Amino acid sequence: MWPFHRKSHRPPQTVEATDTDTSAPVVEPQVVRRKVKTPKIRNSNFEVGGDLGVLSVEDFGANGLANARVIYHITEDIFAEGVYGESRLGLTSYERLSGGSRLLTDAQRRLRYYTLDLGYDLFPGETYVGKRHTYNSALYVIAGVGATRFGSASHFTVTVGGGYRMLLTDWMAAHVDVRGHVFDNSLLGTTRTSNNLEGTLGITVFF
Amino acid sequence: MRKLLKLAIAVLLFLPLLAHAAAPDDRRRFDQDSGKYVQVSVADPYLELHIGPGRRYPVFHVIARGETIQILYRRTDWFRVRDEHDRVGWARRIDMQETLLATGEKLPLERLDHRDLDSYPWEAGGQTGNFGGGNVNAVYLSYALNPNLSAEIAGEHTIGHNSDSEMFLFGLAHAPRPDWRVSPFVDLGTGVIRVYPKTTIVAPPQKREVLGYYGVGVKWYLTQRFLFRADYRAYRILTNRDQNEDRNEWKAGFAFFF
Numbered sequence: 485m486w487p488f489h490r491k492s493h494r495p496p497q498t499v500e501a502t503d504t505d506t507s508a509p510v511v512e513p514q515v516v517r518r519k520v521k522t523p524k525i526r527n528s529n530f531e532v533g534g535d536l537g538v539l540s541v542e543d544f545g546a547n548g549l550a551n552a553r554v555i556y557h558i559t560e561d562i563f564a565e566g567v568y569g570e571s572r573l574g575l576t577s578y579e580r581l582s583g584g585s586r587l588l589t590d591a592q593r594r595l596r597y598y599t600l601d602l603g604y605d606l607f608p609g610e611t612y613v614g615k616r617h618t619y620n621s622a623l624y625v626i627a628g629v630g631a632t633r634f635g636s637a638s639h640f641t642v643t644v645g646g647g648y649r650m651l652l653t654d655w656m657a658a659h660v661d662v663r664g665h666v667f668d669n670s671l672l673g674t675t676r677t678s679n680n681l682e683g684t685l686g687i688t689v690f691f
Numbered sequence: 692m693r694k695l696l697k698l699a700i701a702v703l704l705f706l707p708l709l710a711h712a713a714a715p716d717d718r719r720r721f722d723q724d725s726g727k728y729v730q731v732s733v734a735d736p737y738l739e740l741h742i743g744p745g746r747r748y749p750v751f752h753v754i755a756r757g758e759t760i761q762i763l764y765r766r767t768d769w770f771r772v773r774d775e776h777d778r779v780g781w782a783r784r785i786d787m788q789e790t791l792l793a794t795g796e797k798l799p800l801e802r803l804d805h806r807d808l809d810s811y812p813w814e815a816g817g818q819t820g821n822f823g824g825g826n827v828n829a830v831y832l833s834y835a836l837n838p839n840l841s842a843e844i845a846g847e848h849t850i851g852h853n854s855d856s857e858m859f860l861f862g863l864a865h866a867p868r869p870d871w872r873v874s875p876f877v878d879l880g881t882g883v884i885r886v887y888p889k890t891t892i893v894a895p896p897q898k899r900e901v902l903g904y905y906g907v908g909v910k911w912y913l914t915q916r917f918l919f920r921a922d923y924r925a926y927r928i929l930t931n932r933d934q935n936e937d938r939n940e941w942k943a944g945f946a947f948f949f
Binding site: 524 | 766815
């Protein structure tokens, strides 16, 4: 079939089949090569959504938090995530007890953070809700870096946490997350390292 | 706060109901959607369907050789497929590779032995490290012009003792041996830096200056599309004072192709 192949593989001393082989192929293949277009299969690796929850900042109490996040699933286990969140700081004990004196203005009490995380699906599986409903779910851990800005200063932040993702439908997931944001803060005189916990509940959409 | 929480719970409970309330139709979804999705037939003795897109999700069904399936979409290396009986599950990429199109050809998928630039020309990543003594966080997006050369845009945020800064950069990176698992590269670029001094007494005006950089780095391909990247860069900030400022930067992080 392929004269090219036979030529290179056949030992030169074989002579029996020479008559038929050296002649031109009996049937010229009349195949019209079709241009094959790669079928387009939609990729669905992005997950975008938002969360609501509570962020506790050392000395400033626990306050409401809203954040937005974008997740990209790199492999079946690993995902990359970017989060942007906003919260407000409460009063410190010092401010409450001293009466009028304020450490921060209202504008400075606005807290914003971003983190860049890498996540790992630790325990993928199914969650059974009642007798009739089954949802795919996964328990995951994340770690990342970012910055937290409040009181007119940014703080380099290391974030470690975990969460639970339950797929309500093919394209929508509910998340429950607990994370700790670790940063150094020198707002109250000395520099201290604090771990600031957040707990959130959120919805994401795959596309 | 309480209102928000109530709203969140209400949304959480209500949304799945909405999604389930699809109009009933007697015909199979498989027939309704024929032509909408790529259809392939199973050529291996069987094709396993998992309940989720991962090897650790259990297999719930096996499709026999010769049956036709529709490919709904893909997530990482898993394909969501529907069989002739409207069963929907997830099939592995290496199994899908052996399925046949109506023309008799194998389903064309990107090559596994090296980075497929046609399928994944983009690279995105995040890094952290040290820029001129301060902590730096960086994100970048890069487009491969050819296997060796890529164009990159990046945003970097530095949190220093005396000042914070934000940089927006554009550069070109050249990798002499992109086929190596640990592949070195050199890069060259330019951008702008905006410096925010941290003094609280008087707020000096923000400074915005042009800079240039060159650097060397290494990419370590951990999986097909996931990599570790570390690099060193030397920056020169072109100030309008008598002297230009030089900064060194070290950073490391992770990236992926898409």
